[in-house]
Amino acid sequence: MGKIHPSHPDHELQLKCFEKPYTCDGCKQRGIGSRYRCDLCNFELHEECMFASPTAHHDFFKNSDFKFLYQPPGQEYFREDYRYCDACGQTVKGFVYHNEKNGWDLHPCCQKLPCKVPIDGVRFELCKKVLSKCHWCNKKKPDGSVSKIRGWSYVSKCNKYHIHVNCFKEMVLEGWENRACQDDCSLTLQNLELPLQRKNRNQRNGNKFSMMVKIFFKTIAAILLGDPTISLTCLLVKFLSK
Template sequence: MGKIHLSHKDHKLELKSYKRPYFCSGCKEPGFGSRYRCGQCDYELHKHCMSPPGRTVHHDFFKNSTFTFLFQPPGNRSGEKCQRYCKACGKLVKGFVFHDEKNGWDLHPCCRKLPRKLTVGGVEFALCDKVSSTCLFCNKKKRERTVSGFRGWSYVSKTENLHFHVSCPTEWKLEVWGKGATYDNEDSLALARVELPIQRYNWNGRSGNIFIRMVKVIVKASVAILLGDPIAALTGIYDLVAN
């Protein structure tokens, strides 16, 4: 049974699942896996864009603030369009958004859903809005290709002093897909098509193939969260098993 969405009233959207990336017609951000789709119009929505959690929400990083779900980014007071950036990833807001009118803050729907904790290889990462170390993937404190000087949110390991920007693994994964790798072909050869943009840390005394497996799990977790892949979300307690 299809569903009507207020952003696409002409046809019903049906839940589909394809093993390929796409761009959400709502938030204009990448997606993967299950999505609500209109086959007549090629209109596709993330599951969380199809059914946002109510008109207004709150977030722990923004005390005493209320975010309202909007179909389009708000303009400035003169009514002209202005560029707006997500407070989590630092990228442009182009479509569906959670907006805090009082402070002028914006969050992509996918970024608002970021869990506060992830566990990879037995190491716990906590979601933070302030970091002091460099990113495991881009090797920088500040995010590139975002608003100037923006650090963005990161997952940080207190025990191993490791961190990665929330969107860096996903952007790298999209680059891998662009080089011809597929969801079903994520072995070392597929990963090798794009140079690993990461530092070879000694991960609890493990290296080599275990390190590659750790990177793949981090990427899989990020895909599940930011690209809306329910398969990865269901299977991903995001723990590595060293054997």
């Protein structure tokens, strides 16, 4: 049986699973995999948007509570005419967790990002300020962000590996768009070849990074794309060098 959501009260939403990417009608962010959907209205929600809590917190912001809102706060809180998610650095256009005291905002999926992720003896941590460029986009500032809110990055404790939060999602979506058979909507995520650029040309370091990334994606990309059931362990990661 389906479930009614306040943002779509006329019809029930049912849990569906499609591999084709979609745009969540709640937070307006992209997603892949399972979603809550109304076929009559072509209305879809991430699981995190479907079951958002009235209040939430994130360990990155100690002792700070966030209130769930269906729309971004009013003009008095706008920064540079738009609101931006402090986690991914992208615009906030719909559902959001907002901290009124400090003006912080988090997309519902970004609110679930863990602060620390240990992978094969290497610990990745969320960081706000980084010194090196992202291994995928080769930039310090991710595309779509603004100077004051660049978004977080996952950085290894050894400071060798650095990936923007938003780049995890962009890699999966670009991998989908570049898949071999554009007409095959049943192509599984496990068969996607992700275009991950590696900055370090040392083969030994590249292989270790490849192994860590495959495991890392299972956790981070699934959270950002709103589908905790996605298994990315078998993703084929293609390293492109400039």
